[in-house]
Amino acid sequence: MDKKKELKILAVADPAVEVYVNNEYKILENYINKSIQIKFDIISWEKYILEMEKALKGEKKYDIIMVAGHLWLYDLVKKGYLEKLNYEKEDILDSIFEEMKLQNTIYLSPSFCDGHMIVYRKEALKRIGKKMEDVITIDEFIGTALELKKSGIKYPVALKAHESEIFTDILPYLRSLGKDIYILDEKKEIKCNISQMSEEIRKYLKMKRLSPKNTEKFGNDEIRRAIVNKEVAMVVTWSGQLGLLLKEEENIENLGFSTLDTSWNVTWSFGILKTSENKRESADFLKYLRSEEVDAIVGEYCGAPIRKKNYLKGMKKFIWYKIQMDMIEKYSCPLPKENLIQEKNNILYKKIYEIFSTEKNIEEILKETEKIINKLKR
Secondary structure (H helix, E strand, C coil), X not given: CCCCEEEEEEEECCHHHHHHHCCCCCCCCCCCCCCEEEEEEEECHHHHHHHHHHHHHCCCCCCEEEEEHHHHHHHHHHCCCECCECCCCCXXXXXXXXXXXXXXXXXXXXXXXXXXXEEEEHHHHHHCCCCCCCEECHHHXXXXXXXXXXXXXXCCEECCCCCCCHHHHHHHHHCCCXXXXXXXXXXXXXXXXXXXXXXXXXXXXXXXXXXXXXXXHCCHHHHHHHHHCCCCCEEEEEHHHHHHHHHHCCCHHHEEEEEECCCCEEEEEEEEECCCCCHHHHHHHHHHHCCHHHHHHHHHHHCCCCEHHXXXXXXXXXXXXXXXXXXXXXXXXXXXXXXXXXXXXXXXXHHHHHHHHHCCCHHHHHHHHHHHHHHCCC
């Protein structure tokens, strides 16, 4: 008997990825190509980038890597790491399909979405006689949190303010006064604009005082536990975490869902490495993973499918789907697909976390950060 080919995939530890390898859902078992052995290496977010760099350098051998959509696409393509893909859009949401491309060439295959979604406890809002709309502003979110505090709720919110999460958590605040973190200058070059955002940063710090004392250590799991265990009244979390709420919340009707008009979304996706010796087999497997049937399972498990048909079919059961689809298609604004964007964002994570931890020298740190980022060149 011929030895099976092994297809090696490096992936981030998220619910959507866990469902691929969960025997209960039989996704790998039902893949028709039995001559291929699929091997997922699933790595925590905190360690993922280091492992990906090893794969890109050839220190570890993989066929497929997981890519944070538009965040990493430019650098990976310009450095020559990713193979071109060719597939039909079908009913993949328009903005997701566009995110898979650079200069009209497809390089990525979508897996699931992580966009800003608000989850709140309905009984908390009843306490202040408030109804939250499907889409609200950051100022409305802050106002609701302040009202909840006045009503006697100890911790109205929790922030996902771990150093590995804080930049994307604060993004809706940074955009709340009509500015953006990256702008085009007079030479049509993209520049960092963080020095102009001290007021927006202070909004985030205001919410810190309405959050549990250890919110600077909160990632996905801590945010989910805080809302499920009724430790807080509201959270902003990733859409790719909402499916777990359906499993952990005793009665999902106790929870309400909303989004922000300054939300952001990234589509976690798969790319085939140019160094892969199994490019055709990799492309066939990715076609299977983005199929309507697998995407429906991913949506049920993690809460964030990528196909319009699965959103429409699932809206009655997954009560956040309508709001989430609108978030992806109407409200979320991507960061630029731009040279050195990953390195620039890494600086922002560190510097914003420094401000959040100390609450000192805010304007000085922001000016220094902008200067460092805008000097970066390749």
